[in-house]
Amino acid sequence: MWILISPSFIKYFTPKNVSGISIFPFIILEKREIKHDKSFINHELIHIYQQMELFFIFFILIYYLEFLFLLIKYRNFQKAYHNISFEREAYANESNYNYLKTRKWYSFTKYW
Numbered sequence: 485m486w487i488l489i490s491p492s493f494i495k496y497f498t499p500k501n502v503s504g505i506s507i508f509p510f511i512i513l514e515k516r517e518i519k520h521d522k523s524f525i526n527h528e529l530i531h532i533y534q535q536m537e538l539f540f541i542f543f544i545l546i547y548y549l550e551f552l553f554l555l556i557k558y559r560n561f562q563k564a565y566h567n568i569s570f571e572r573e574a575y576a577n578e579s580n581y582n583y584l585k586t587r588k589w590y591s592f593t594k595y596w
């Protein structure tokens with residue numbers, strides 16, 4: 485996994501108020517300082533693991549299908565985003581710095 489700093493990538497290729505994104509094998513951050521935010525990096529690392537398990541392409545497909553379904557269900561962008569199973573797993577465990585050492589494969593399915 486490599487960490488890249490690219491304010492312009494974040495600005496043009498992610499929704500508003502996003503400061504980082506995981507695109508296996510990279511974590512792309514808006515600002516260098518975010519590198520030191522342990523829980524933010526752990527959150528993105530959880531996404532890297534999810535992407536590896538799903539060969540990246542299936543992660544993207546499931547992520548956006550779930551998001552669309554939840555957007556129709558809740559009619560609220562933030563609520564839909566926070567309820568995507570991949571995000572629920574990442575938010576629930578981002579402050580547990582040992583999580584990835586003990587995490588079982590496909591653990592995001594527990595959050596469906």
Ligand SMILES: [Zn+2]
Nearest residue numbers: 527531571574
């Ligand atoms: Zn996330």
